[in-house]
Amino acid sequence: MNYLTLEELAVFWRAMTDEEKDKAEKLIEACSAEIRLRAKKRGKDFDEMFTADDDLKLVAKSIIYKVVGETMNKDVNQAPFSQFTESAGGYSLTGTYYSASIGTFFTKTDWKRLGLGSQLYGGLDICQ
16 A cells, blocks of 8 residues: 555646656655554554544655655756755865655654654563
8 A cells, every 4th residue: 555646746746757657656655665664663554544544644645745755856867965056266065965865765753743753662662
């Protein structure tokens, strides 16, 4: 089960080319799997949580839209900067990185919003 459709992504974000649709579909699938895996590690069934709670469903969709949109906006042919400045004479180079990786990236806040951000001690969930 994917938690966001291509049609929903197009509404949230923008219309996409066929090539972008293929990439977005793979990214949505990867994000959904990452959420499911994190939930499983915490003894939760996210598919069940997703279908049972309309508010959580909207939050999950908005987080996946954000992660996929950020990933799709990255230019893989250039350094992963969101901001970039260059100078000549006395050379200068400034940049702000998108994230630590070129792939999908969920923040701690994203995990908390999904109800999956609690601390683990060993393999035990201490924040129940």
